[in-house]
Amino acid sequence: MKTAxxxxxxxxxxxxxxxxxxxxxxxxxxxxQEKIELLxxxxxxxxxxxxDEMVERNVKAGRLSFTTDLVSILDDIDIVFSAVGTPPDKDxxxxxxxxxxxxxxxxxxxxxxxxxxxxxxxPVGTAKLVKEAIREELDKRGLDIExxxxxxxxxxxxxxxxxxxxxxxxxxxxxESEKAKNLLTRxxxxxxxNNFRVIFMDISSxxxxxxxxxxxxxxxxxxxxxxxxLCELVGxxxxxxxxxxxxxxxxxxxxxxxxxxxxxxxFPKDVKALIKTARQYGYDLRVLQSVExxxxxxxxxxxxxxxxxxxxxxxxxxxxxxxxSFKPETDDIREATSLVLIENLLRAGAKVxxxxxxxxxxxxxxxxxxxxxxxxxx
Numbered sequence: 001m002k003t004a005x006x007x008x009x010x011x012x013x014x015x016x017x018x019x020x021x022x023x024x025x026x027x028x029x030x031x032x033q034e035k036i037e038l039l040x041x042x043x044x045x046x047x048x049x050x051x052d053e054m055v056e057r058n059v060k061a062g063r064l065s066f067t068t069d070l071v072s073i074l075d076d077i078d079i080v081f082s083a084v085g086t087p088p089d090k091d092x093x094x095x096x097x098x099x100x101x102x103x104x105x106x107x108x109x110x111x112x113x114x115x116x117x118x119x120x121x122x123p124v125g126t127a128k129l130v131k132e133a134i135r136e137e138l139d140k141r142g143l144d145i146e147x148x149x150x151x152x153x154x155x156x157x158x159x160x161x162x163x164x165x166x167x168x169x170x171x172x173x174x175x176e177s178e179k180a181k182n183l184l185t186r187x188x189x190x191x192x193x194n195n196f197r198v199i200f201m202d203i204s205s206x207x208x209x210x211x212x213x214x215x216x217x218x219x220x221x222x223x224x225x226x227x228x229x230l231c232e233l234v235g236x237x238x239x240x241x242x243x244x245x246x247x248x249x250x251x252x253x254x255x256x257x258x259x260x261x262x263x264x265x266x267f268p269k270d271v272k273a274l275i276k277t278a279r280q281y282g283y284d285l286r287v288l289q290s291v292e293x294x295x296x297x298x299x300x301x302x303x304x305x306x307x308x309x310x311x312x313x314x315x316x317x318x319x320x321x322x323x324x325s326f327k328p329e330t331d332d333i334r335e336a337t338s339l340v341l342i343e344n345l346l347r348a349g350a351k352v353x354x355x356x357x358x359x360x361x362x363x364x365x366x367x368x369x370x371x372x373x374x375x376x377x378x
Contacts (some may be wrong), residue, residue, distance in 0.1 A: 001186060004029055005081040006070060006102050008039060010046055010161070010265065010332075011119055011154050012083030017051060018165040020058035022190050029070045039066040047331040047358045050162050066080050070102075071109045079183060081152070082130075083119040090270035093280075094123050098268060103130040107137025110247040115183050117150045121210050121270055123277045127151055127174070127203040148180040151203045153210035158264065159329025170197040174206025178358055210289075211277075214270040215288055221262045222254040222294040228258030229301070261298035263326030263335035268295075299337045303344040315349030322378060324356035333366060342372060 001024055005016040008030040016028040030036050035045055042059070044052045058064035067073070067193055078243075084098035106116055116134070118126065127149050134147055151174035156164045171188055175181045181200060188198050199210075228238040238258055246253030262268070271292050278285045307314065326336040333339060338354075345352050353371040354363070360374045 001025070001079070002077050003027075003079045003187070004070065004073060005076045005083055005119075006030075006118060007085065007098075008032075008035060008045070008066070009083065009084035009085060009121070010048070010158065011156065012081070013039075013044075013046065013055075014048060014051065014161045014165060015081065015083060015154065017054050017058060017064060018162060019187075020061075020064040021054055021166070024063065026058075026064050027073055028064070028066050029068065029073075030066075031068060033068055036066045036068050048161050049159065049329055054162065060063075067115060070105060074106065074109055074110055074114070077114065079115045079117060079187065081117045081119045083154075086120050086122055086269075086273075088269050088272055090278060093276040094121070094269070094273045095127065096126060099126065100129060100133050103133035104137050106147075107134035107240065108141070108253070110134075110138075111145065113146045113148075113179075115148045115150060115180050117152045117184070118207075119152055119154055120152060121214075121266070121273075122151075122268065123211075123273060124204050124207045126207060127176075148177050149203070150180050150184060151176045152184070152207035153206060155210070155213065159327060168196050170199055172206050172209050173198060173200050174203035175200060176203055179369055211270050211274045214266050215274055215291070217255050218262055218267040218271050218295070219287065219291045221259075221267075222291040224256050224258045225261065225298045225301075226294055236262075243301070249354060259298075260302050260337040260341075261295045262334060263337055265334045268292075268335045299340045300344070301340055302337075303348075306345075307348070314345065316351070318351045318353060319345050321352060321354040321372075322356075324354055325359035331362050332350065333359055333362045338363070342367065346371065 003024050004027045005012045006029045008028050012028060014050055016026045020026040038045060042056055042377065044055060055064065082099055082102045086094040086096060086099060089095050092128060099118065099122060103116065108112060112116055116130065131149050138145055153172055155168065171191055173184050175184065178275065191198055225240065227241065231238040233242060242256045245251050246256050271288055275285050275288050275292070310317065321338060321341065324336065324338045325331055325333055353375055354360070354372055355375050355378045364374060
């Protein structure tokens with residue numbers, strides 16, 4: 001089975017490489033010529049443990065390749081995965097321009113049946129828009145070629161993405177035809193043989209599942225941060241409280257660690273997008289709005305503690321930051337709390353020295369080389 005994945009960002013590159021590791025022939029496509037040329041040379045644009053070795057192995061085996069030209073391979077492809085970005089608009093909704101551009105490109109150039117599977121995180125109802133975009137382009141060409149759309153959201157944790165893909169808690173697949181279901185059953189046969197859960201459902205439910213999962217995890221984080229702040233006021237130890245509630249089988253012990261707020265490419269964006277989707281349907285997700293509000297406040301907690309300790313005067317003091325990415329084992333600094341803290345510290349007149357095992361280059365690009373001192377060892 002030949003497969004294409006459009007978008008060589010985090011999701012697309014990891015997914016494409018892991019599919020190749022399963023034995024599929026995979027072509028990864030991106031419009032960024034420089035990125036594709038680097039990938040062809042074996043230079044990986046993201047940090048993910050084990051990914052560079054897996055890419056090299058599958059390129060050498062001839063199962064994995066990279067190109068900028070989706071059109072040239074369409075006639076040889078059975079399944080196209082869309083893993084392009086869905087950045088948030090100013091109002092918090094997901095920007096679907098890249099998702100729909102992939103659909104239009106396929107509609108303009110397809111000559112046989114194709115299954116287009118959306119792997120990007122997209123709002124409920126996106127599959128209908130994708131289907132309409134393909135059909136519109138086919139109508140312009142005066143053609144009536146059979147095609148299907150499906151949803152296969154990813155649940156990859158940065159820093160453990162390969163393990164998550166190869167040994168998943170579950171694989172969620174949204175389909176609306178038996179043909180699409182049969183194709184994706186063939187695709188995921190190795191997972192079925194290994195007794196991993198492959199859950200088929202309707203497309204809208206699959207699209208919602210991704211958002212609901214991230215929203216629940218974000219809720220647990222903000223809940224524990226709220227509890228941690230209260231524990232400090234009343235003299236309780238949040239770590240003991242966490243152990244006490246985490247042993248309840250109805251609650252479990254995952255995502256109960258308080259901290260300085262969640263960040264990254266998923267939780268902030270997905271929470272905002274789900275709130276926006278609800279409002280479009282005339283409904284307010286009040287719990288999720290509070291989750292976001294708590295998280296924004298939590299990003300200021302460390303700075304406020306520091307200011308309190310030094311009686312509101314940080315001028316001339318040197319502050320060390322140990323860790324800059326939004327979580328360990330990644331160089332991703334999107335929505336990282338460290339950036340909020342650095343900005344507050346500099347505004348207060350402090351000097352900042354910072355260390356991170358992999359994310360310092362990204363921070364340097366974001367805030368400039370001269371804003372803070374990046375050091376070579378902790």
